[in-house]
Amino acid sequence: MTSLAERRRELLDSMMREAVYEGAVAVLTEHGLNGTTMDRVAAAAGMAKGSLYNHFRSKQELLEFVRDRAVAPMQEALEEIVENKLCAAEKLASISRLWREYLVKHHAVFEFLINDHAAKRLLRDTEQTVRASGIKQIATIIEQGIQKGAFRPVDVTAAAEIFVSASIGMVEQEFAAGISRPVDEAGDALMGVFLHGLCGSEG
């Protein structure tokens, strides 16, 4: 049984983690990974620098927390889609839209999570990277599509990498270029090429 004090502590703890998360995201957004210092995170989270170290052993641990905190809801949503009763093509379309929405919303965090190689070094994960696990899930969906006869028998991992790279790359490019496509238009373009190729049915 959890005592009152314990529950209160947990509540406070989760509040502070939330503050740290939001502070860190704000700093990442404004200053990039390299400009994300403990000083700035502490200030943005409204606490003393030393306090951060009462909750995270190191900067790395803090950033890992931010990553997990940011990725968790997305991975849950992803799994939900994977387990749906939709057909493979519909699943891919849903995922493409899901990612686009998340990327747009949490751009700063994902920028450093997905692409930043400094972060890759810092957050030491290879197989478990967000990207890698996404690729695995997509590969599974494509595999299902192939077995149902909906898809041609292609190299599923390669196809999954293409899908993931393209999904993320398109959004990133929009950010870099400072433009923004309507969600549907972008998704349709991606799905059109990914499902039917450039050459079309007579190809």
Add this chain to the structure above:
Amino acid sequence: MTSLAERRRELLDSMMREAVYEGAVAVLTEHGLNGTTMDRVAAAAGMAKGSLYNHFRSKQELLEFVRDRAVAPMQEALEEIVENKLCAAEKLASISRLWREYLVKHHAVFEFLINDHAAKRLLRDTEQTVRASGIKQIATIIEQGIQKGAFRPVDVTAAAEIFVSASIGMVEQEFAAGISRPVDEAGDALMGVFLHGLCGSEG
């Protein structure tokens, strides 16, 4: 008219820039962008730290030089392919292979050039990014393919982004995962999906 002294100066200058380039690449390879200090670059280039500042106003300028120096031959090769007499699909296949070879060979540099957002910030380019200019060229090729009736009338920019993201993403993923696919296999997989889609001709 260039005097003898002037020519000699230029020669020396280009030799030193070459040394800086190679030193910087070596340091980037070994220590990553964050570990690339002026000290290390100077040491690797076989010169004094102060001398770097006689040729580059700042670290940023030096890194921009490295980027340009690294990208130039690739862009030349790209243009050559674009101007070839090949059909669009063959051009794309050639480019895919070209990029793969370059990425594998100069991995460290491109890692920081193409993806590292710390570098993006550092190297202030939006439209002129390597990626952006690559996308433009690819879009042109696809446009040609469409006009020749070889490709379906898709959103050329989106398709180009997909192609570029996928080309780069696949190699990056291999690096991250520590594996390496045979060049042809990877290229075939990409071209297969990109040209014909997952659904196949009956799709």
Add this chain to the structure above:
Amino acid sequence: MTSLAERRRELLDSMMREAVYEGAVAVLTEHGLNGTTMDRVAAAAGMAKGSLYNHFRSKQELLEFVRDRAVAPMQEALEEIVENKLCAAEKLASISRLWREYLVKHHAVFEFLINDHAAKRLLRDTEQTVRASGIKQIATIIEQGIQKGAFRPVDVTAAAEIFVSASIGMVEQEFAAGISRPVDEAGDALMGVFLHGLCGSEG
């Protein structure tokens, strides 16, 4: 008259001080004086860091308590020897052995008590240092020996300093060198030199 509550408080208090003593000694042993943080002491003593400050005004006060707590039994034993009916030479031999045993047993504490000048600064004592009071006692014994005609009329303080320094120094040296002499051998060597000198009876 002490009330029951008062007595209970005292009991609890002495139990906690005991826990603090043992915790502090453990930490001193494992981490050295510099590594002895209030956090670690609290953890080793099985209590919250804040609680330490309910019983000791500061780290310095806590360490002074540890010093006194560690030194007390040794000083009692020393006084017991001093008041014995033994002759001066035998007293010295007993003391030499007593110290050796204590030093070996409580090495970590005494290392910081006796020699560590950081501690000396921290624990501000001059005359009352363990060392100083030991020297006084030894001087008294030597004085007695001289008055009984057993010893030559030497400078008693100097002789006492020699005895104390040598007693401690020999053990310290063993620790530093990582070796350990048998108690008797070391004691015999010390007493031999101290009583008869290097030159021998004909000297």
Add this chain to the structure above:
Amino acid sequence: MTSLAERRRELLDSMMREAVYEGAVAVLTEHGLNGTTMDRVAAAAGMAKGSLYNHFRSKQELLEFVRDRAVAPMQEALEEIVENKLCAAEKLASISRLWREYLVKHHAVFEFLINDHAAKRLLRDTEQTVRASGIKQIATIIEQGIQKGAFRPVDVTAAAEIFVSASIGMVEQEFAAGISRPVDEAGDALMGVFLHGLCGSEG
């Protein structure tokens, strides 16, 4: 052949090392080993903190330099005495006086070099400690005295440890107590006890 520039550099370097040495000694004297921060050393040496790191890789390396710089002249003087034509007893007396003079003069440094266990930890030396090497030399002298028949056949290492501990301990005690004996008096007292013991010739 050393170029002019090279010689000038060496001169400047040795001047700066001298400044660092004196600054460090001043700080050690005033603040103790624990209070000896790089900031303070830099300030005392009249230079910027960062400059220290151009000449010493770390605080430890700097302190090791200070130790060596402080110890070198003493060890040279010690060796000179060892190689003299004096008899063993005279050598010991000379050494005793030498040490006393050095200790008095460079008290702060030696306090941390010889006794401070924080320093021992920091300066990782066991056998090569100042103390250990001094003991070795003394042991050699005693050994010679024994072979010449001047000394009784005692445990030379133990006797050397006694001599060294007593020599240093007496000075340290004077410092701690804030008094100061005349050099000769202290030396005579030590040599008297060390050579002839407490018991005297009839002992």
Add this chain to the structure above:
DNA sequence: AATGAATGAGGATTCATTCAT
């Protein structure tokens, strides 16, 4: 033009002490 020592603003981390609960 080359050199490399000097600089000093930061940056990550530690820890004695305080204080609200």
Add this chain to the structure above:
DNA sequence: GATGAATGAATCCTCATTCAT
């Protein structure tokens, strides 16, 4: 009294840039 999170000064070390030689 007990607790442990909060605090922020202090510490070691880094590195882009400057400048005298």
